[in-house]
Amino acid sequence: MKKILLPLDFSKTSDNAFIYALEMAKLFKSELVLLHTFDLPIVDSQAMPINYSVIYDTIELANFEHFKEVMPRLRALAEERNLGHIAMSHILMDGDLVYNIKKVIQQENIDFVVMGTKGASGWLDSFIGTNTSAVISNVSVPVLSVPVEAQFKKIETIAFTTRFRDKDIEALVKVLLFAKKMNAKVKCLYVKTPDSDVSDEMIKKWEAHFEAEKELQFFIIPNENVKETIEDFLLNQDVDIQAMLTYKRNFFVELFTNTTTQQLSYHLKTPILALHE
Structure with missing residues (x-):
């Protein structure tokens, strides 16, 4: 860069x-x-x-x-x-x-x-x-x-939400390279809803593909409420940067449009890294 x-x-x-x-x-x-x-x-x-x-x-x-x-x-x-x-x-x-x-x-x-x-x-x-x-x-x-409310501090945790699509692999590789420069860990989240089309085999394939990445963790959280689950994840995991693909932009905007005041005040401080397909 x-x-x-x-x-x-x-x-x-x-x-x-x-x-x-x-x-x-x-x-x-x-x-x-x-x-x-x-x-x-x-x-x-x-x-x-x-x-x-x-x-x-x-x-x-x-x-x-x-x-x-x-x-x-x-x-x-x-x-x-x-x-x-x-x-x-x-x-x-x-x-x-x-x-x-x-x-x-x-x-x-x-x-x-x-x-x-x-x-x-x-x-x-x-x-x-x-x-x-x-x-x-x-x-x-x-x-x-x-x-404007963000205060720079050492970036230790980057979140990356995925739906385990092929295009997400390249984006995750970019996030990992970004994180290595910062000595940060990456937490990759998938919210598995009752109508999820992602198989356990696909998840295992991804985990095997990135097995050598010691600073990468996969989080598979079963829940029908995707928005609340991701909100809680960002808060509880002390996420410093939220990384996303631009094709998720509409989903991301919808995700935080109806947050509670307390949750919104947290997200006001979270920088967003937008990647392109």
């Missing part, structure tokens, strides 16, 4: 994601690419007969000056964590956030994206309908979404 992209909006949310991005860059010996995007206004030339370039140049300059003002604060955050040595580059672009992220991923050969998430009543509101969701759905690299 050579380059990590972090979109910034200079909020508390992106500051928190910045800390996670720094820690990821340290672990993977990566360069951190900071991206700030802004919108240019649509100007009616009849209502405002003024040179477009003057307006656009003024807005670009204002954003550039703001970017320069904020960078010392971010550098200070890095120094506080003894991460001032992390290589960082900066990109300032106008236009749509998702389009620009995709463009930078291609131009800069980005391997990984870290984004901050927040919502009016919880970060999942943002995850479901706004920028983070759009990025996860449209980019080709893994995305770590970091809720």
Whole structure:
């Protein structure tokens, strides 16, 4: 992993994601690419007969000056964590956030994206309908979404939910490689419902396939209520990162839409690692 992209909006949310991005860059010996995007206004030339370039140049300059003002604060955050040595580059672009992220991923050969998430009543509101969701759905690299309430600590446990499909094997291999860099263990969960189509033979096949992975545990929990079972698992197993495939996104969103206040307050602090098929 050579380059990590972090979109910034200079909020508390992106500051928190910045800390996670720094820690990821340290672990993977990566360069951190900071991206700030802004919108240019649509100007009616009849209502405002003024040179477009003057307006656009003024807005670009204002954003550039703001970017320069904020960078010392971010550098200070890095120094506080003894991460001032992390290589960082900066990109300032106008236009749509998702389009620009995709463009930078291609131009800069980005391997990984870290984004901050927040919502009016919880970060999942943002995850479901706004920028983070759009990025996860449209980019080709893994995305770590970091809720504003998360506080970085040593990542010791990564959860990976599976339905024992063939496509899950490759994703689990990626999660294991990610975990090894962090000296973390991976807990792979399958909730076996009464109408489950996963055979015991398939489960044993998976366990045999990953037999050499000493830091991997499989948890097969019989229960008809998948949502509550996974919620309890994440809480009771002290999960630090929840990894998932993007094809599970709708299921994942549904999973946490109707949680209790107590459970939601826990999930507010859990970063989500979205992988692609």
